[in-house]
Amino acid sequence: MGASDFVLKPWENEKMLTTIESAWKLSQSRREVKKLKLKEKQLIAEINRPAQDLIGSSVAWKQVIELVAKVAATNANVLITGENGTGKELIAREIHRLSPRTDKVMVTVDMGSITETLFESELFGHKKGAFTDAHTDRTGKIETAHEGTLFLDEIGNLPLPMQAKLLSVLQNRAITRVGENVPVSVDVRLICATNCNLLQMVANGRFREDLLYRINTIHIELPPLRNRRADISELASFFLKKYAEKYNKPGLSISEQTLQKLESYAWPGNVRELQHAIEKAVILSDTAVLQPSDFLFRSSDSAPDIHSNCTLEEMEQKLIAEAIAKCEGNMTLVASQLGITRQTLYNKIKRYGL
Template identity: 45%
Template sequence: MRKKEATILIVDDDDDILFSARISLKKYFNKIITTNNPKKIGNHLTETTVDVVLLDMNYRIGFEDGKEGLYWLKHIKEVSPETTVILMTAFGSVNLAVEAIKQGASDFVLKPWKTEKLYSVVNAGVELARSKRKTTQLETVQKQKNEDFHKQTEHIIGNSPAMQSAVKLAYKVAPTDANILILGENGTGKYVFAKEIHLQSDRKNHPFIHVDLGSLNENLFESELFGYVKGAFTGAQKDTIGRFELAKGGTIFLDEIGNLPLHLQSKLLTVIQNRKVTRLGEGTEKPIDVRIICATNAPIHKMVDEEKFRQDLLFRINTIELNLPPLRERKEDIILLADHFLKKLTKKYRKEIEGFTKDAKAAMNNYHWPGNIREIEHIVERAVIISDVDKIDTTDLHFSTKKIEASLDTNLNIEETEKLLIQKALQKHQGNISRAAKDLGLTRAALYRRLEKHNI
């Protein structure tokens, strides 16, 4: 039998007990430490990572009340909270055992023991210690991510009435614990809004956990969100907490919730209703304290009508519904956003670029921005990288024409087709009105009238 990689510390004033315990356990675990002096416990805990401490309850002749054992139990839990403590005594007492477990012991062993029983208890203690250590590591990583998250906060940018209305509502509901559903096309800033709501809430010093349900494999949904215990499925080698537990005290952001299949929607609904999760392979429910923010670019109300999304789940997640406008409906924010990204990206790439030319601004204002804010950042970043002048010009901007070309193939409405042709011409000539008008067979004045007509 291969020994398990684990460190066991045995503490007892009886050297015979130490010898017996060492002989019993050394064939199962690779490192056994013994001491007959409990005052050395602290040194051992700081010198090495101890998985389990087997701790005697009594150390002075004539004193068999277990108080010394409880004292050292408290000391161990303070110095090394992840270490499992198993108490030993020859004087079994139910009341003492209950008190020891209340104070943090995981189990209680009576002397003399059977080797199989001792191994079973210690092995369970090793697994418990590893699970606690794993959880602590995850929480430490998440704490660091949370600190970085605060440092890297993006600002919500926009002076348009539609954006100001969305911002006002976001700040109004942020201090509450209301569930929020953020609706908007891809790239409209749903993540940034969810993050800002979290930072403006009383939960701001706790985790913000982002879960992209759109990219999450169906088979991993429960294990990722709710966690699992060792042996719950093939490959589950240790207890692992899920995203809901990891978000303890903070916010969980369920992005692209419209992509969640119906059979998984019911599982999520149960968790939201009961505010409890059950890890895979475990029957015990664990209460959760999280704020839930969801988002989707899907027409979720239409999906409810088509029975593709549960109405009762929608009721649960949209106590407050926040709609983010696409960039084409807030054109006054385009240059504002472009300037913001230019400032950010010139610093990142150590470029000295003062701004955009007049023609470049006109081209950006005339573009339809199917990718919204994400696209404007991408286009500005590319321009910053390739530009060698002090101002970005139309030749540095590369817009996508795929959406317009696809629309021209399928759209038979004359008004819409005219609008799409004008947009395509403007993109082709980087916002140059004279060249676009000539390409369309129009005068400049006629093109200006159509620009006004179509609100381009």
């Protein structure tokens, strides 16, 4: 450990005791710092574990994973969109894990859960006494993510006044803690996610267009599970193994008829719903093979109506995108199902940027 102080002879007993006490406190502080650094390393290692849930071999899912690998190597801001349960946070963590910032922390903020009154305190931090309940100094989420990744989940839920404050931080790359006047520079890689149609929100005046451009350097759209049915069997096997181990039910399997039922269901809750359905079936099943009767779905649960609140062009774009995913990139089959020629199909793909 080395020396921390010294005492001259002849010494005074009181001073000797004070010196020993100070040395002991310093030693304790060093141990505490060492523990905190170890915990930080363990936390980063846990965050950066390869995402085992990123399972799938369908064309639609492979395209997502390939795009993630390309984007991760850069510092570009990323916007991840998709329905609830499609795996937006998993994709965000995978981008961070594969990025040059992998040895730093990734900080997640649920924008929908932060009230407007606490927005600045949560994101920017505050000084002690800045407001009634500010009993101590607090580092904000953005500053905590310095040199790492900041993941803003449910960005579409952010009210307009807060959008302006967030835009200012992104433009200036600096935050000002509540109760202070000195800006603090921050270096973060920004990833945002939402299940909202931000373009429609911009058109309706509910989301700032300039903020959308800031967060949308790269856009990753996650396909719903109904558009990657080829992955359902693989996902079901993964979750079956996971929960069979968790609930001490070794040797469980899924019958072929059950797989057919799973693959024909619309899965409005996507992968998350499939995961919960498998867990429930594992818990309640009394046999070694999961049967169709172990999965009870409401007949009203069907794919969302893509025609609602859509223009004709938006409807056509969605139909083509879903057909491409369903046919796993077989353009001849896609054209046949849509009742158009391959050349017309290619012209529309180019037009819509699909």
